[in-house]
Amino acid sequence: MIPQLLKIKGIYSYKVEQVIDFEKLISSGVFGIFGAVGSGKSSILEAMIFALYGRSDRLNKGGDNLYYNMLNLQSDEMSIDFTFSAGANNDHRYRALVKAKRNKKNFDQVKADTRQLYQEVNGDWQPISQTAEEIIGMSYEHFKQTIIIPQGKFREFIDLAPKDRSEMMKELFHLHRFDLYEQNKKLTNETLAEQQILIGQLSTLEAYTTEVLTQLQAEESEQKKSLKQLEQKVKEASLRVKEIEQVASLYEEYQKLQEEQQQLSKEKPAIDEISHLLQADQEAKLHFKEKLRQLEDTTLEKEKASKEMALYDSNVKKLIPKLASVAETYEKAKEELSKKSYFKELVRDFKTVLKLQSLQKAVDDSQILAKTESEKAKNALAKTEQISQLITEKEVALEKLETELPDLTMLTRASEQEKAAQKLQQEITQKVAQIKQINERLDVDKRNLDDQALKLQVSLDTIDESVHVAQSDLKSIREQGQKWLIKQALLTHAEKLQEGDPCPICGATHHPDLLKAESDKHTENLQNSENTLLEKLDQLLQLQRAYDSFKSAASERERQIKQLEKDNTDLQNELKQLQEKLQDINPSVALEKAKYQQERIKKLKIEISELRAQEQTLRKEAQQAIENSNQLQIKWKEFEQAYKETISQLNDPAKVNLIKENTPEKLRERIEKGEIKIAGLDSTFTTAENEKRTTELELQRDKQQLEFLTKSLSTLDQKLADIQSAVAEAMQSSRFKSIAEVHDILSKNIDVAKETAKIESFRKRQDFVTARLATLNQHQALQSYDPTLYKTLEKALKEATHIKDEASRQHAVIEKQIKEVQLKLEEKDKLLQKKEGLDLRLSLLNELRRLFTGSGFVNYISTIYLKELCQTANIRFMTLTRNSLSLELNEDNTFIVRDHLNGGNTRLLKTLSGGQTFQAALCLALALAEKVKSLNQSNQSFFFLDEGFGSLDKNSLNIVFETLKSLRKENRIVGIISHVEDLQQEIALYANITLDKEKGSQVKMSYE
Secondary structure (H helix, E strand, C coil): CEEEEEEEECECCECCCEEEEHHHHHHHCEEEEEECCCCCHHHHHHHHHHHHHCCCCCCCCHHHCHHHHHECCCCCEEEEEEEEEECHHHCEEEEEEEEEEECCCCCCCEEEEEEEEEEEECCEEEEECCCHHHHHCCCHHHHHHHCEECCCCCCHHHHCCHHHHHHHHHHHCCHHHHCCHHHHHHHHHHHHHHHHHHHHHHHCCCCCCHHHHHHHHHHHHHHHHHHHHHHHHHHHHHHHHHHHHHHHHHHHHHHHHHHHHHHHHHHHHHHHHHHHHHHHHHHHHHHCHHHHHHHHHHHHHHHHHHHHHHHHHHHHHHHHHHHHHHHHHHHHHHHHHCCHHHHHHHHHHHHHHHHHHHHHHHHHHHHHHHHHHHHHHHHHHHHHHHHHHHHHHHHHHHHHHHHHCCCHHHHHHHHHHHHHHHHHHHHHHHHHHHHHHHHHHHHHHHHHHHHHHHHCCCCHHHHHHHHHHHHHHHHHHHHHHHHHHHHHHHHHHHHHCCCCCCCCCCCCCCCCCCCCCCCCHHHHHHHHHHHHHHHHHHHHHHHHHHHHHHHHHHHHHHHHHHHHHHHHHHHHHHHHHHHHHHCCCCHHHHHHHHHHHHHHHHHHHHHHHHHHHHHHHHHHHHHHHHHHHHHHHHHHHHHHHHHHHHHCCCCCHHHHHHHHHCCHHHHHHHHHHHHHHHHHHHHHHHHHHHHHHHHHHHHHHHHHHHHHHHHHHHHHHHHHHHHHHHHHHHHHCCCCCCHHHHHHHHHCCCCHHHHHHHHHHHHHHHHHHHHHHHHHCCCCHHHCCCHHHHHHHHHHHHHHHHHHHHHHHHHHHHHHHHHHHHHHHHHHHHHHHHHHHHHHHHHHHHHHHHHHHHHHHHHHHHHHHHHHHHHHHHHHHHHHCCCCEEEEECCCCCEEEEECCCCCEEEEHHHCCHHHHHHHHHHHHHHHHHHHHHHCCCCCEEEEEECCCCCCCHHHHHHHHHHHHHHHHHCEEEEEEECCHHHHHHCCCEEEEEEECCCEEEEEECCC
16 A cells, blocks of 8 residues: 545544655655644644545544544544555545534534545446455554554554464464365365275175186186096097088988979979960950040049039039129118218318317316316415514424523533532542541551550660660670680680690780689670570560661551542632532532523524424425426317317318217217228128129039030940950950950059069979979988987087086186186275275375364464564664664564573563663564565555654664665565654655644645
């Protein structure tokens, strides 16, 4: 997202519209927005964010009354017009427009008037339904942490809990796409299903083993040997059969020929009969067939002509009277047709009268409607006057109520003062109780100290002196004890001294006055005295400390009591003043009464508004009724004019009386009957004319046909006599005795070619059989042939062949079994290999499932992104810290810092100073913005920071600024909001914000 133009008006301190041209500001890569504290710098960022997301960090609570508090108190409307580019490479331009207006009658009520996103399409702004989150690809929270960072939100990213930071990375970089748990689960289920199918397939192949294959191969080898022996036996038997097979074939042929010769002898009479019939059929066809056909055809033709002649004669007799009747009908239709013009004129008059009736009704209806609309307008105007009067009365009542309405602000303040007085009274009571409690506590403490001093037989006033005396006595006792210890040590040496031996201490050899030992009781007495003094001193010191604490506490409590007494006096004075102010009024009652009046005013305003709406509606109704009445009067005149014009169309004006004599229904009925009558005249005449013409033509055609048939019958009689004479002449010279015998031969329909071929085939076969038998009778081998021996050998061959075929079939079966087992074993090996692959895949999928469970893989990817973010941030962070610090991520995804100046040890990021923390947050924010730039495939990235930079020293500030300026080389845009003057001197392009008492916040560009 790259900002281009921002126009703001009426928001916070911006009274007059201000324009910020970001396209000029971002041209240098680094730009600034500067101004004094409270000038309105941060409002620019808030306006952009609010235009995009409709949310505000300042006013993010439900009860904040967002628009009211955002709108300038001296303005009546607010507007934000923000133009920006977004999308891949920021190629698309968008515009976010927000407008809000204050209710003129209710100052506290501000409502949004416009909130819309637009996209530029071919130079025009088109409204779109997309949200800014969809366009920019970021939620409101992420946008504030990566693109535009409002004031006080700069450290949010590093302060996030590790879990929240990981969730942000997931949403920002769409890492949920790496949540492959469901896909893994689906693949696992599919693989398990496939594995179960394989297990089922393998279970069907359990019977196929290498042992079974070896056994079958052994059986096949034995069968192969046996089959070779059987094939040898069949071969030998086949040779013996072939030796006599030829003679057996000749013998068999000889027997068949003898049988066939006998059969041919039986068939010869029938063949002779067929030969006789063929000769008779040939003669009948040659001499009689055609003549008999002509005789039959001529006879049939004569019978047909006789029937047709009788039919036509009957038709002629019927058509003569029909023609007379049709001619009479024709003359009547012709006479009726001559009256057609009369009927047409009558129907036209009926239609004109019907139209006059319709026009008369339209005139009457328009008169009635015009009067109705006129009355309606009068009624509406009367009601309008009543409502106007009622509005006036209610406005007078409203004005009176508003005049009598007390100052709500004053009443509210009085009510608050009353509550404050009650609160002050409570505070006074509490403070009196506190004073009493403090005094009682002091008395108790004083009595306790007096008791302790009495036990020690000292006075509290002289406690310091008693302590001093005790310390002196203890010192004296300890000195005595020290001397006693020295004396005891010297006594040890004294006991060892001998006269003449040198003293180890003084060196003297003469020892006249040796030290003598004293009683041990003295040592015990000294020790007891010291212990007693130590105990007493300890008690005295405790009492002294307690007394000092008491005096200090007493002094502090006395001060508190004085302060409480002073506060009490002030509170009583303030209470007295409040009571004086409230003595004449009861704020609570007055406020309730004022609120009741305010409700009545509000109700009256609503009633007046509703009455005005009714008044406006009635005025519109009256106006519409007047317009309708005017239009109806115009139509009334138009209908009257049309009525007059229609009367003039009547041939006879007296026919106007038909309006009264006939109803519209009767007129329509008469018109319909007249039109049917007119249409029927033409149809009836045409029908009669056509029927007359058709009857005349039909009578003429039948007479001509009757005359033609009479001549045809005479010709057929002569032809029939000639044919009968020719048949009688042919009968005399033929073998046939009667014409019936000829008909009998011809009726058999003998197939001459077939019967001729049959006779020829019989004679050829008879000749062949006779010649072949003569040849075989001369063959010598047939004389010694034994049919029984041949059958015996043939039977033995068949049995051997059958045994051999059965063995061959069994061999083929076992070969098929071997092939099947081999194929099944190959299939089994493939399935086992596939199962091994599936088992391996399942183990890998289970491993992945453990990785994907609970979004583990997504969290792992999120951690990688965070580590990359640290690496990117360290490029700048180490520069800013002069290579002394670098950022890392611990096992809990918490940011830590490695201190290279202290042995490379790590510590939490929160241990950094304020300036160092700012540097770390800046580097991480820039790195995050860079990642977002890559994610959005943008050629430029935008980063806007609202931070005072006040926590940095001048040297650190220079390093930060140099870092920001170096971003220009990376084609990045960085905006800074600050009040630090040193930055303003370093940045060439900036917007300077000043606050004017009259005009509000004013924006001035550095290039203006």
